[in-house]
Amino acid sequence: MLEKIDLNRKLPKSEYKSLIGELERRIGKLQRDARKLKIPVVVVFEGWDAAGKGTLINNLILALDPRGFKVYPTNAPTQEERLRPWLWRFWIRTPARGRLAIFDRSWYGKVLVERVDEIVPKEEWTQAYSDINSFERHLSDDQIVLVKFLLHIDKKEQKKRFEKLLANKSTAWKVTSDDKRHHRQYNLYYRAFEEMLERTGTEWAPWTVIEAHDKKFATIKMLTTLIDALERRIAGSNSQGKEGHHDAPVKESAGPLDLSTSILNSVDLSENLPRDRYSSASKKLGKRLLELEHEVFLKRVPVIIVYEGWDAAGKGGNIRRLVQGMDPRGYEVVPFAAPTQEEKDHHYMWRFWRVLPKAGHITVFDRSWYGRVLVERVEGFCSEEQWSRAYREINETEQQWCDFGAVVIKFWLQIDQAEQLRRFEARQRTPHKQWKITDEDWRNREKWEDYSAAVEEMLLKTSTTYAPWTIVEANDKPFARIKAMKTVVQALQRRL
Amino acid sequence: MLEKIDLNRKLPKSEYKSLIGELERRIGKLQRDARKLKIPVVVVFEGWDAAGKGTLINNLILALDPRGFKVYPTNAPTQEERLRPWLWRFWIRTPARGRLAIFDRSWYGKVLVERVDEIVPKEEWTQAYSDINSFERHLSDDQIVLVKFLLHIDKKEQKKRFEKLLANKSTAWKVTSDDKRHHRQYNLYYRAFEEMLERTGTEWAPWTVIEAHDKKFATIKMLTTLIDALERRIAGSNSQGKEGHHDAPVKESAGPLDLSTSILNSVDLSENLPRDRYSSASKKLGKRLLELEHEVFLKRVPVIIVYEGWDAAGKGGNIRRLVQGMDPRGYEVVPFAAPTQEEKDHHYMWRFWRVLPKAGHITVFDRSWYGRVLVERVEGFCSEEQWSRAYREINETEQQWCDFGAVVIKFWLQIDQAEQLRRFEARQRTPHKQWKITDEDWRNREKWEDYSAAVEEMLLKTSTTYAPWTIVEANDKPFARIKAMKTVVQALQRRL
Numbered sequence: 001m002l003e004k005i006d007l008n009r010k011l012p013k014s015e016y017k018s019l020i021g022e023l024e025r026r027i028g029k030l031q032r033d034a035r036k037l038k039i040p041v042v043v044v045f046e047g048w049d050a051a052g053k054g055t056l057i058n059n060l061i062l063a064l065d066p067r068g069f070k071v072y073p074t075n076a077p078t079q080e081e082r083l084r085p086w087l088w089r090f091w092i093r094t095p096a097r098g099r100l101a102i103f104d105r106s107w108y109g110k111v112l113v114e115r116v117d118e119i120v121p122k123e124e125w126t127q128a129y130s131d132i133n134s135f136e137r138h139l140s141d142d143q144i145v146l147v148k149f150l151l152h153i154d155k156k157e158q159k160k161r162f163e164k165l166l167a168n169k170s171t172a173w174k175v176t177s178d179d180k181r182h183h184r185q186y187n188l189y190y191r192a193f194e195e196m197l198e199r200t201g202t203e204w205a206p207w208t209v210i211e212a213h214d215k216k217f218a219t220i221k222m223l224t225t226l227i228d229a230l231e232r233r234i235a236g237s238n239s240q241g242k243e244g245h246h247d248a249p250v251k252e253s254a255g256p257l258d259l260s261t262s263i264l265n266s267v268d269l270s271e272n273l274p275r276d277r278y279s280s281a282s283k284k285l286g287k288r289l290l291e292l293e294h295e296v297f298l299k300r301v302p303v304i305i306v307y308e309g310w311d312a313a314g315k316g317g318n319i320r321r322l323v324q325g326m327d328p329r330g331y332e333v334v335p336f337a338a339p340t341q342e343e344k345d346h347h348y349m350w351r352f353w354r355v356l357p358k359a360g361h362i363t364v365f366d367r368s369w370y371g372r373v374l375v376e377r378v379e380g381f382c383s384e385e386q387w388s389r390a391y392r393e394i395n396e397t398e399q400q401w402c403d404f405g406a407v408v409i410k411f412w413l414q415i416d417q418a419e420q421l422r423r424f425e426a427r428q429r430t431p432h433k434q435w436k437i438t439d440e441d442w443r444n445r446e447k448w449e450d451y452s453a454a455v456e457e458m459l460l461k462t463s464t465t466y467a468p469w470t471i472v473e474a475n476d477k478p479f480a481r482i483k484a485m486k487t488v489v490q491a492l493q494r495r496l
Numbered sequence: 497m498l499e500k501i502d503l504n505r506k507l508p509k510s511e512y513k514s515l516i517g518e519l520e521r522r523i524g525k526l527q528r529d530a531r532k533l534k535i536p537v538v539v540v541f542e543g544w545d546a547a548g549k550g551t552l553i554n555n556l557i558l559a560l561d562p563r564g565f566k567v568y569p570t571n572a573p574t575q576e577e578r579l580r581p582w583l584w585r586f587w588i589r590t591p592a593r594g595r596l597a598i599f600d601r602s603w604y605g606k607v608l609v610e611r612v613d614e615i616v617p618k619e620e621w622t623q624a625y626s627d628i629n630s631f632e633r634h635l636s637d638d639q640i641v642l643v644k645f646l647l648h649i650d651k652k653e654q655k656k657r658f659e660k661l662l663a664n665k666s667t668a669w670k671v672t673s674d675d676k677r678h679h680r681q682y683n684l685y686y687r688a689f690e691e692m693l694e695r696t697g698t699e700w701a702p703w704t705v706i707e708a709h710d711k712k713f714a715t716i717k718m719l720t721t722l723i724d725a726l727e728r729r730i731a732g733s734n735s736q737g738k739e740g741h742h743d744a745p746v747k748e749s750a751g752p753l754d755l756s757t758s759i760l761n762s763v764d765l766s767e768n769l770p771r772d773r774y775s776s777a778s779k780k781l782g783k784r785l786l787e788l789e790h791e792v793f794l795k796r797v798p799v800i801i802v803y804e805g806w807d808a809a810g811k812g813g814n815i816r817r818l819v820q821g822m823d824p825r826g827y828e829v830v831p832f833a834a835p836t837q838e839e840k841d842h843h844y845m846w847r848f849w850r851v852l853p854k855a856g857h858i859t860v861f862d863r864s865w866y867g868r869v870l871v872e873r874v875e876g877f878c879s880e881e882q883w884s885r886a887y888r889e890i891n892e893t894e895q896q897w898c899d900f901g902a903v904v905i906k907f908w909l910q911i912d913q914a915e916q917l918r919r920f921e922a923r924q925r926t927p928h929k930q931w932k933i934t935d936e937d938w939r940n941r942e943k944w945e946d947y948s949a950a951v952e953e954m955l956l957k958t959s960t961t962y963a964p965w966t967i968v969e970a971n972d973k974p975f976a977r978i979k980a981m982k983t984v985v986q987a988l989q990r991r992l
Contacts, residue, residue: 038841040841080854082855083796083798083854083855083856084798084852084854084855084900085852085896085897085899085900085902086900087896088849088852091845091846091849092846092849092850094842094843094846096838096841096842097841097842098841127899130626131896131899134889134892134893134896138843138845138889138892138893139843141885141889142843142844144843300579302579302580342592345534345536345592345593345594346590346591346592346593347590347634347635347638347640348638349587349634350587350588350590353584353587353588354588356580356581356584358576358579358580359578359579359580360579386637389637393630393634393637396630396634397630397634400581400583400627400630401581403581403623403627404580404581404582406581
């Protein structure tokens with residue numbers, strides 16, 4: 001998930017100033033409301049050394065009534081704490097109803113520092129995931145609002161920050177030998193963070209990754225996320241006791257400012273490939289794909305390839321080029337449109353399970369189970385509860401497939417609105433392509449923003465180490481096709 | 497859990513006849529209602545070889561409209577099935593809305609025969625528990641009613657049935673060499689069943705253990721449980737879309753007949769101990785307890801001892817005798833009454849976590865977290881949703897404690913109503929004991945039946961391999977004290 005995050009989000013000082021006062025007032029008000037409604041709140045701050053946890057926590061508590069919260073810094077467990085089950089020290093610090101507990105690092109130490117530094121054996125930190133999920137579920141079922149922040153910076157930024165601290169005598173002491181070692185272990189931590197997000201990003205206790213290069217941006221995003229979670233719960237408390245979901249993407253509570261992760265915005269759509277290079281590359285890759293298809297068959301590896309993307313993003317042509325040189329006995333392309341009545345009468349995953357490739361075969365899904373969190377979400381074909389739950393359901397399912405040995409490759413074909421318009425109009429002008437463009441396509445186009453938000457959340461929540469998304473820059477079709485072919489070749493080579 | 501089951505439940509033929517017709521009519525009606533409401537239903541039959549799965553399934557489908565259900569016998573996976581992720585063959589057989597799927601053996605084969613026969617390695621069947629829980633949760637979240645039966649018979653009964661089959665030429669072929677081997681492996685299977693119940697008995701897909709020595713009793717219990725689950729769901733569907741819980745104990749839908757497991761009824765309360773034997777035994781055990789307390793300290797084992805039982809069952813005196821000879825620096829007795837305001841303001845487990853013994857120490861809980869599923873349930877201090885959830889919460893929590901190395905010993909002190917009355921009256925007659933008896937005690941006594949049902953369900957759902965309940969026959973106090981002391985001695989010896 002982290003690789004998809006655009007870390008260069010920034011907020012000009014003037015904009016920060018215009019927002020912060022109002023957010024502080026709102027969070028203060030919400031804290032009072034939560035106290036009145038007896039809603040307990042747990043806020044967790046995790047993240048890289050020097051990512052700015054201290055600053056953010058400070059910016060948060062400055063806005064709060066000090067009688068209503070407590071900050072718990074988490075260090076290595078003391079001797080007393082070691083004598084109890086490991087979650088003991090966190091259980092006894094859970095907040096009373098109406099109060100806030102802020103954890104500066106937390107129970108996640110078990111799957112981060114204790115894992116990376118090999119302080120605990122593998123069985124122990126693997127077990128910790130399920131202990132954590134139980135713990136958080138117990139709290140959430142008891143109506144505690146759980147908000148978890150992961151402050152993310154890249155290795156270069158971390159280095160810069162350490163160097164700045166070291167350059168000044170009065171701050172140099174802050175950089176410990178542990179910090180230096182952790183910096184060298186950046187990649188190990190990165191992997192641990194990734195796995196943590198995958199395994200513990202639940203509906204009841206979702207993670208919010210904060211792009212922390214710019215502290216002003218980070219502060220605004222942190223406050224807005226917390227405000228959003230509290231407002232949802234309070235709205236839920238007021239409406240017939242139904243629980244509010246606090247796992248939806250951050251709404252634009254901060255006014256016109258968009259704080260959601262902007263994976264799509266940072267895609268470079270100017271990528272393109274000259275015709276001659278396309279032709280030689282596609283020939284070469286096509287040959288390699290045929291070889292790999294045979295190897296996959298011999299080694300009994302099932303391969304699942306998913307195509308999702310905007311209308312007119314070129315899925316059909318891309319798929320055709322991918323399978324063009326392959327042996328048809330080894331692969332199958334299955335297109336999915338609206339479900340039939342029989343399919344509607346089953347769980348939404350059922351129709352996809354039915355055509356799952358058997359070991360040694362390749363299935364290309366032209367649209368897929370991701371419809372649940374795209375079209376079904378945006379068009380209201382399923383409830384918020386249903387699509388919110390689907391991220392985890394999908395991750396769990398794909399994990400099972402990968403456990404079985406499957407390779408799962410997922411493409412999101414990205415084009416911009418202007419390009420889509422050009423293609424729609426071209427379709428309408430060209431008689432033999434008119435069938436491809438319907439009123440529905442135009443209607444969907446009007447909901448571009450809603451779909452964008454859904455795509456962003458999908459990419460963030462379902463890009464896992466075992467089944468990552470590949471975003472394909474698809475304004476230029478030749479480039480898109482080569483990128484997809486290359487990605488498949490690489491994924492299969494890695495697996496074989 | 498299984499050891500607590502009274503297998504000798506029986507139903508006279510006349511009573512069976514008077515019930516079966518009405519149950520068949522009701523299940524037929526419910527099937528039609530479920531079809532109309534588009535409620536899909538999955539029924540799973542697991543159990544010992546020769547436990548009578550075939551008979552029960554037959555008795556079920558005779559009452560059903562054949563157009564609305566399908567029976568899936570589950571054998572070893574075929575070659576085609578082996579080429580897909582292991583749950584594939586079950587996923588594609590999930591029922592359409594409004595239909596019933598009946599599984600004669602099921603996905604539990606992975607943690608039963610495939611485990612016991614070592615067909616799959618340990619990692620695989622351990623992983624299967626979480627795959628199964630995800631699978632069932634996905635189905636349940638999609639509004640599928642899941643009813644799972646485990647047909648239980650003891651080893652002797654199984655042998656008798658095999659011998660009967662073998663004695664007759666026309667049935668002898670039914671007893672395969674696999675069956676014979678499984679019979680020899682009775683203890684291995686027993687353990688596998690126990691673990692299966694513990695790990696997959698969830699709120700969304702609870703197990704019902706059926707005492708299967710008597711097929712008439714088994715049939716009635718199976719039908720009644722299924723009727724109950726369907727009625728609850730249909731009632732839920734009719735009341736503003738709220739999901740019905742189908743995990744509560746079987747109500748007396750079969751009229752005056754009590755079908756719930758009757759753990760308490762089979763307790764032999766005539767157990768007693770002559771005064772002289774009591775005195776020598778308690779002296780000996782007391783000495784041993786002191787030694788063990790020191791060993792526990794040296795080996796840093798935390799020990800958690802829970803006392804629950806009826807009012808006036810003698811918890812206080814029993815605890816006093818237990819700790820009488822022990823070193824007070826190593827143990828603590830913590831009594832729990834109604835929670836304080838501060839305690840109410842936290843999760844119900846919080847006050848118990850706070851006093852959890854540290855490694856090397858012993859804490860005796862005079863009443864405990866089981867209040868959630870006893871007094872809080874019966875008196876309506878928490879919602880059905882809350883106490884239904886609590887069984888799993890408690891099991892998960894105790895599992896964490898045991899993972900940490902704790903020994904968890906739980907006593908239920910059982911007396912009968914007549915004995916309680918004698919003790920209440922004695923308390924009222926004896927001036928220095930009058931403080932012990934309050935109006936509340938009398939009120940609780942009136943709810944004996946409700947409490948009994950709660951106790952039964954608690955014993956069944958929270959007696960785990962890692963933290964089993966010990967039922968103490970407490971009509972005779974000396975007997976009860978010695979049994980508790982012995983149990984603690986044995987549990988500590990086993991651990992050390």
